[in-house]
Amino acid sequence: MERNLLGTRISHGIKYLLFIIMGWLCFSISTLKASTLGAANFETYVSDDGEPARINALLEDIFQHADLDVTLLVMRDAFLGSAVLTGKIDGEFAYINLGEDSDQFLLSRVYLPVTLYAVSKDPQVSNVKLFPHLKGSRVAIENRFANTPHFRSLKDIKFSRNPTTFDAFKQLADDRAPYLITTELLAREFNIMLANDNEETLHFSAKPLVKTGLQLAISKKVSNATQLIERFNNTVENMQNIGKFNLPLNLAWLSKDINGDGVADYIGHSSITRSSDDIESAFSIDHTPTSEASLFVIDGISYSSLSEAQAALPEGAPLAGRESMLDKTTYQQLLRRW
Structure with a gap:
């Protein structure tokens, strides 16, 4: 009887201690200073x-x-x-x-991810896989990238440094530099602007030259x-994992390995993804490749086939037809020179 009573007291004591610890943790987490x-x-x-x-x-x-x-x-x-x-x-x-x-x-x-590609008007840029393939070439680049240890170590490339994104793209538009190092998402936005103006779009290097x-x-x-x-x-x-990145990023499809099987899955959300949006435009957020085994995740629900996922999405014009996030008024002079 005494043993049972003692055991009960210890049990209650442990529960009380755990309650205090959990309460302290919750308090400390919820009161993180601004x-x-x-x-x-x-x-x-x-x-x-x-x-x-x-x-x-x-x-x-x-x-x-x-x-x-x-x-x-x-x-x-x-x-x-x-x-x-x-x-x-x-x-x-x-x-x-x-x-x-x-x-x-x-x-x-x-x-x-920030994936840096070499882009160019010349389709031959698709042969570029490594920085040594740009040896001796003039390459436009923003200062935010050029003024870093990684790029300062590349001595055999003639970098044309620029203070802004616009200035870097201007080097390419004016043919002062045949190549530009920029992010995948910036190059995509410039291509949207070019396509909407019926201009030939930029070509990408075979793979990203930097992954950060x-x-x-x-x-x-x-x-x-x-x-x-x-x-x-x-x-x-x-x-x-549930598609809450798509809308703020203004991207119809993302890809990421959400179940740890080594294969990226396609992620969409009904707030922005439409059944007509092309999954080939999916932007990878973990550098994992997709395959035939990829799942399709809409609003956090997984589907085994694209057709099932499309049936769960609203109909409408694909996001690919939207306006570029780059300011058209600012970039109009570059389009005239293209």
Whole structure:
């Protein structure tokens, strides 16, 4: 009898202790202090002037789903590093690591890949698979990429550095550089603009020359950096798998291995994907190839065939016919020179 009573008391004691621990954890997670993160302007990705900005839209959704109080600031690139060092901001929200020292940061997992291709008016660019294939060539590139350890180490390429995305594309339009190094998504947006203007579109290198990605970079001085990163990573994983990335990214189809079988699956969402959208345009968010074994996931529900997935989607004009996220008024002069 005494043993049973003692066992009961111990059991209740353990339950009470667990209750206290869980309550403390829940309290600590739900009361993460507000954070301020910065990034430099990056056309179609990051902006604060009303222009389309995929990353602003995406992160606002992520932070809302994660119940994180985060303010996003867009600032000049020259001030970004010093703002983190002096504690004016807690870190960066569109951090791209191309060989820089990141020891002062806690980094999230990559939430959106940045794949850099060589693109050109000349279809022969499809023969380019490695940087040495561009040896001796003049190649336009933005400073955000050129001024990094990775690209500074490439000595045999004549890089034509440019302060903005527009200036880099202008080098190509004016035939001052036969090649341009840019992101897959930026090249896609420029091709949408060209196609809508009945112009020949850009050609891509055979494969990406650089694979990196966008991450949160939180200063290690921030007391709740670890909890913020963990909650961010978990929210990103869930949102990617159920198609919550498609709308803010303005992409009909994404692809990712969602079940760990080594094969990427196609991810769509009824908020933006239409039954007529071409799955060949799917943007990979984990670099995993698709195959005949790929599933089709719509609003978090998996289908084994494309026809089943299409039946679950609204009808309508494909997203491929939309306007480019690049400003047509700004880029009109490039189209006239094409």
